Amino acid sequence: MSLLDQKTESVVRLEGVSKSYGDLLALDRVSLTVRQGEFVCLLGASGCGKSTLLSLVAGLDAITGGTLDIGGRKVSLMFQEAALFPWLSVRGNVELPLKLQGVSRAERRRRAEELLDIVRLAGFADKRPHELSGGMRQRVALARALAQDADILLMDEPFGALDAMTRDILHDELERIWREQHLTVLFVTHNVHEAVRLGDRVILLSSRPGRVIEDYAITHERPRRIDSPEVSGQAAEITDRLRSEVARHAR
Amino acid sequence: MSLLDQKTESVVRLEGVSKSYGDLLALDRVSLTVRQGEFVCLLGASGCGKSTLLSLVAGLDAITGGTLDIGGRKVSLMFQEAALFPWLSVRGNVELPLKLQGVSRAERRRRAEELLDIVRLAGFADKRPHELSGGMRQRVALARALAQDADILLMDEPFGALDAMTRDILHDELERIWREQHLTVLFVTHNVHEAVRLGDRVILLSSRPGRVIEDYAITHERPRRIDSPEVSGQAAEITDRLRSEVARHAR
Amino acid sequence: GGDDNGAASATGGGSDAATLRLGYFPNITHAPALIGVNKGFFQTALGSTKLDTKTFNAGPAAIEALFSGAIDATYIGPNPAINGWAQSKGTGLKIIAGSTSGGAGLVVKEGINSPADLKGKKIATPQLGNTQDVALRAWLKENGLNADQQGGGDVSVLPQDNATALQAFAQGAIDGAWVPEPNYSRLLLESKGKVLVDEKTLWPNQLFVTTHLIVTQKFLKEHPATVKKLLQGHLESLDYIEKNKADAQKAANAQLEALSGKPLKDNVLEASFKNLTFTADPVAASLFTSAKHAKEVGLLKPVDLNGIYDLGPLNELLKAAGKPEVSDAAA
Amino acid sequence: MPAETTLERDDAQVSGLDALELAPRREKGNLGRRVWRSAWPKLLAIALVLLVWQSVVWAEWKPIYVLPSPATVFTDLGNVITTGDFWGGVRVTMTRAFTGFLLAVVIGTVIGALVSQFAPLRAAIGSLITGLQTMPSIMWFPLAILLFQLSESAILFVVVLGAAPSVANGLISGIDYVPRTWLRAGQVMGMRGIAKYRHLILPASLPSFISGLKQGWAFSWRSLMAGELLVIVPGALSIGVRMQQARDLSDSSLVICYIIVVLIIGILIDVLFNKADNSLRKRWGLLS
Amino acid sequence: MPAETTLERDDAQVSGLDALELAPRREKGNLGRRVWRSAWPKLLAIALVLLVWQSVVWAEWKPIYVLPSPATVFTDLGNVITTGDFWGGVRVTMTRAFTGFLLAVVIGTVIGALVSQFAPLRAAIGSLITGLQTMPSIMWFPLAILLFQLSESAILFVVVLGAAPSVANGLISGIDYVPRTWLRAGQVMGMRGIAKYRHLILPASLPSFISGLKQGWAFSWRSLMAGELLVIVPGALSIGVRMQQARDLSDSSLVICYIIVVLIIGILIDVLFNKADNSLRKRWGLLS
Numbered sequence A, B: 001m002s003l004l005d006q007k008t009e010s011v012v013r014l015e016g017v018s019k020s021y022g023d024l025l026a027l028d029r030v031s032l033t034v035r036q037g038e039f040v041c042l043l044g045a046s047g048c049g050k051s052t053l054l055s056l057v058a059g060l061d062a063i064t065g066g067t068l069d070i071g072g073r074k075v076s077l078m079f080q081e082a083a084l085f086p087w088l089s090v091r092g093n094v095e096l097p098l099k100l101q102g103v104s105r106a107e108r109r110r111r112a113e114e115l116l117d118i119v120r121l122a123g124f125a126d127k128r129p130h131e132l133s134g135g136m137r138q139r140v141a142l143a144r145a146l147a148q149d150a151d152i153l154l155m156d157e158p159f160g161a162l163d164a165m166t167r168d169i170l171h172d173e174l175e176r177i178w179r180e181q182h183l184t185v186l187f188v189t190h191n192v193h194e195a196v197r198l199g200d201r202v203i204l205l206s207s208r209p210g211r212v213i214e215d216y217a218i219t220h221e222r223p224r225r226i227d228s229p230e231v232s233g234q235a236a237e238i239t240d241r242l243r244s245e246v247a248r249h250a251r
Numbered sequence C: 001g002g003d004d005n006g007a008a009s010a011t012g013g014g015s016d017a018a019t020l021r022l023g024y025f026p027n028i029t030h031a032p033a034l035i036g037v038n039k040g041f042f043q044t045a046l047g048s049t050k051l052d053t054k055t056f057n058a059g060p061a062a063i064e065a066l067f068s069g070a071i072d073a074t075y076i077g078p079n080p081a082i083n084g085w086a087q088s089k090g091t092g093l094k095i096i097a098g099s100t101s102g103g104a105g106l107v108v109k110e111g112i113n114s115p116a117d118l119k120g121k122k123i124a125t126p127q128l129g130n131t132q133d134v135a136l137r138a139w140l141k142e143n144g145l146n147a148d149q150q151g152g153g154d155v156s157v158l159p160q161d162n163a164t165a166l167q168a169f170a171q172g173a174i175d176g177a178w179v180p181e182p183n184y185s186r187l188l189l190e191s192k193g194k195v196l197v198d199e200k201t202l203w204p205n206q207l208f209v210t211t212h213l214i215v216t217q218k219f220l221k222e223h224p225a226t227v228k229k230l231l232q233g234h235l236e237s238l239d240y241i242e243k244n245k246a247d248a249q250k251a252a253n254a255q256l257e258a259l260s261g262k263p264l265k266d267n268v269l270e271a272s273f274k275n276l277t278f279t280a281d282p283v284a285a286s287l288f289t290s291a292k293h294a295k296e297v298g299l300l301k302p303v304d305l306n307g308i309y310d311l312g313p314l315n316e317l318l319k320a321a322g323k324p325e326v327s328d329a330a331a
Numbered sequence D, E: 001m002p003a004e005t006t007l008e009r010d011d012a013q014v015s016g017l018d019a020l021e022l023a024p025r026r027e028k029g030n031l032g033r034r035v036w037r038s039a040w041p042k043l044l045a046i047a048l049v050l051l052v053w054q055s056v057v058w059a060e061w062k063p064i065y066v067l068p069s070p071a072t073v074f075t076d077l078g079n080v081i082t083t084g085d086f087w088g089g090v091r092v093t094m095t096r097a098f099t100g101f102l103l104a105v106v107i108g109t110v111i112g113a114l115v116s117q118f119a120p121l122r123a124a125i126g127s128l129i130t131g132l133q134t135m136p137s138i139m140w141f142p143l144a145i146l147l148f149q150l151s152e153s154a155i156l157f158v159v160v161l162g163a164a165p166s167v168a169n170g171l172i173s174g175i176d177y178v179p180r181t182w183l184r185a186g187q188v189m190g191m192r193g194i195a196k197y198r199h200l201i202l203p204a205s206l207p208s209f210i211s212g213l214k215q216g217w218a219f220s221w222r223s224l225m226a227g228e229l230l231v232i233v234p235g236a237l238s239i240g241v242r243m244q245q246a247r248d249l250s251d252s253s254l255v256i257c258y259i260i261v262v263l264i265i266g267i268l269i270d271v272l273f274n275k276a277d278n279s280l281r282k283r284w285g286l287l288s
């Protein structure tokens, strides 16, 4: 059962959004809608403008054409590198967004415990980021992103640097948290299997300039397994499409 | 058709090999044979001693028990990080092992061109490593490893840091080169799909201390696709085994 | 005495300054200052004016301090005084009294017995263009030897600081040095040097200025009474030296120890005191002659030293004490 | 399969993987042993130096008053450091050193922050800052006297000019190298203005800042030794003055004493900085 | 599917992906514009300093012979730098600076290499090296005279002692931080002994070495300015001696002249080092 069917309100709406850096056109008239509670995966080869698109939605960069509307909602963003601050403990990292919002000390502490519990790192609050493994760091980053209490969670290849086994487990975790917390997620990845494993929809972008070329609805029942025949089958189909897109750029 | 069937001579033989660092037992009586031309994948969770095992075979570290025999053969080693030298051009990096072997300048140049051709980087000889993408860097590292003209190629999660699409393509490339150059490969990975995609055999190690717990023969016909149903099926089976091994270490 | 700039000497008027900031060096050639401070002569003479002393290691710093208003008066050698006069175009300072005379000369290694023996030798002086440096060059010239400012010529003249010169001489890295006390005596006593020239012998009456007392013109104009009191203390100090030589030596050495942690060795102290003459006479003639020599060897741009002295207040005091007045005449 | 079992199985897997990824803690070996391991080569080195020195003295290569024997020097050193005066001097000098250094840190930090913030300012005075570093301290004396008369402030001025450029440079390069992802992470969290500096820029540039401090210390100390000659403030004699006097007295044994004193102070401070640096790096995971 | 088609398709994919991963080259903007962009703030800064200076002079805060006007100073500077003598002095000083620095580099490199190679040596003299850095140059004069009498070598000795520790430290930290994978890669390729140093250790520690050199330069230059006072070797008067003389003559205009000269030399050398540093970092991909 996909959340798509329920036709909830749209929280992110891009219409003909373009972005150019100098004379380099990074995104070319991208139109895209993400609904409340939806898990949308953006898939594309290197340099197709996936990160650029997230920056635009996060308001870190200005669009150069079209309209982008998130209705004043709050966003949070997760990167491939956990980007945790090494001078803070795990707890400190998770508490930081709360501190910036002016949450009281006691409340901060309570929320942080809660969030660390959600990402199953309850015992690690006083560790330093470097004492954790890559997968654990990404879970802290997720807790930190959740602490921002945003309406939209943007994720830029958050599991790209992890090994397969850890990634597998984090897929399960993310799916669980997404479902429990009723998040709206815009998830960027290179990895077709990952996109199909996680997404309600997989949006395929072309490369340089980035344009939407396909919008696959993924309807397999959750929870999914990345090596299930259904996921593999659909992944194989998307992979072929992607490969031909990549081959277009051959010298 | 697997090369296993041909029963070629064995090039690496470990019998009851143990390795401890101080009082930490990293490898515990590992026995393993790799035959000429075979592609063997070592699979295991973090810290199970995969890298340690490769170091032992490469002679970078001394064993503390058992016997290890590679019959005086030459080995070369590839890491997760390309470990290219930034002060040398791509060509310089590939030529370096040849230089250390005392190959003449002209011959070096010829060999380097040839090797770069093999990894499809003919036009990039004069670039610096940092001007290349991660996937290209690993191909240079492969060319450099091949330049050592070793009998055994050891690979320690060589594609672990790459994105899925690049990895996919490098799998095809490695398989092609392995076949064309008649290499013997000992390949370490966390990634079950990768192991099944590439290996003639997949050796599963237990964690801490590392012991061989399974030895799967992979017999699907090559070239394989990582999202083919056969690969996925066998991967699912091994994954379950691995997961239960991992779960054994739960707090 | 007196000259065109008689404003200060005219009256004892003007208000007393609240403080007088006096500079001097922890050096035996500044003995009147050392003793005056140690024995409290200055403070007694100054009365309600507070005495604030500063010590320096070298002339340029003292002149910098004087010019920037950090001190009002200081004991100093002739050379920095001339430089300060020249740089300020005769507006920065006045010499108001002499303090010390003599106590310098050329000490050389064994085996050098005449000027001719100096050919090709290395001789140290304290500083390019300072009194001793000029004296050495003028003397060399008189004896037909040349020496350029870059350390070349018949004799290599090497300006270097005292510590370096002493060590270099002890180790034979230089062949001689034209230095003031106490290093003059130390070279003789500690490093077994011998005197080739005692500078005294080159001057009339065996007197030439080594240290004198200067004051800023601004202070002199605003607080002539205070200046007079300072001079009073200075004269008392000189008197004390004359009358109680042994005690004076002790007092000077005590002050040296207080300032620098280590007193001079007794034999050096005694020898230095013997070579030095403490007098309120600034030996003006020697200053003018020295400046002339400096011009001749190219170490001083033409400068008009006319008016550098203001000995009016000093002479008034001397007269009152029934002592001979001193002159600022060039010859 | 039912969601329940998936979740349970996951829990075991997650914590199993966590346990595996965190390498087992290693013992560090006992403390006494570690101290001894780092101490014996130092002791040996000192012993060797003393031996060579004593041999040269025995060989009578130079007269004894030029190159005194270790025994003489250490007797002198013993005499010097057992006087209250000496410790008074150390106190005076260290007070100046720390005050000057602190001032330099404050000033260097402000300048560094401004320069790294405003591009034109950087273009304007970026090179000047390093140019100042190569200016010998004595050249600042006239300016110091001009501005501060003869006071402690004049000495501090010289010290500050010696150290502040290094501190500023350390901060600038630290700020320059704050990783872009951290900046973006901060921006998404809504850090602006002061909060951005307080929570992100300053802590992030700390390691480079510390090495700037370390270098700044070396410069400030050398400037201080020169600057202390500028004015002798009544009271205990500072180390710089004592050193100069030892030279003026041509007392080679005393000179060597003070070389040893300054060296020891230098080494102690260096050890402190290294400790700070190492513990920071350890906390940050920059060291293995 | 037949192997042929797989391979062909792969070829297109590989080079397609390569093309995509290599970001398109960007234009850098024209040269004149870039030069102007970095030049105007400097010119502005100089103009501002001159303006403030001139205002202070006009305000007659201090007598003109204590704080001369810019016009006086620049006239003096003009007079000074148009004499052949001055350039002779610059030549003497720069020759010493470079000779001393080169010597320091050689010695620092050898010591750094030894110390980083032998653990006991490091424990023995690691801290000493940094301790030496904090020793004011004048303290080395007695030792310099003892060893080298009064000669060019004595000056060089002081310079070398000033700079070598920084150079050694730069190399040591460079060698310490050679990534382990590079070492292992080298070992697998069969690098041993000299070859390992030549092909791996030295190039790998280059960036840290260069920053050591940069710091060493600052120290050596300051030591030189002090050391030149040690002895006047017949020939042109060095910059250090000229500076001292300007002070001895209480000629504040001349003092400021030489401050400017030393500052300009310092900045020029700094610019050179930065160029070297940047081009290295660019080649290595350490800069974006």
Ligand SMILES: Nc1ncnc2c1ncn2[C@@H]1O[C@H](COP(=O)(O)OP(=O)(O)OP(=O)(O)O)[C@@H](O)[C@H]1O
Pocket (backbone or CB within 6 Å): A021, A024, A026, A044, A045, A046, A047, A048, A049, A050, A051, A052, A053, A190, A208, E023, E024
């Ligand atoms: N700040 C920038 N200035 C100039 N060009 C930029 C900038 N950011 C991105 N680009 C260019 O825009 C294009 C899209 O970049 P973007 O980082 O969004 O791609 P991506 O899809 O995230 O790639 P990747 O998979 O490598 O992360 C690329 O060609 C890139 O070179």
Ligand SMILES: Nc1ncnc2c1ncn2[C@@H]1O[C@H](COP(=O)(O)OP(=O)(O)OP(=O)(O)O)[C@@H](O)[C@H]1O
Pocket (backbone or CB within 6 Å): B021, B024, B026, B044, B045, B046, B047, B048, B049, B050, B051, B052, B053, B190, B208, D023, D024
């Ligand atoms: N040099 C060393 N000294 C001490 N312990 C070591 C050393 N190298 C590895 N170990 C330990 O030996 C065990 C095996 O390490 P190894 O690196 O071989 O594992 P791995 O399977 O390669 O792990 P990963 O998947 O994280 O790369 C780990 O527990 C590790 O902490």
Ligand SMILES: [Mg+2]
Pocket (backbone or CB within 6 Å): A050, A051, A052, A156
């Ligand atoms: Mg991206």
Ligand SMILES: [Mg+2]
Pocket (backbone or CB within 6 Å): B050, B051, B052, B156
């Ligand atoms: Mg490993």
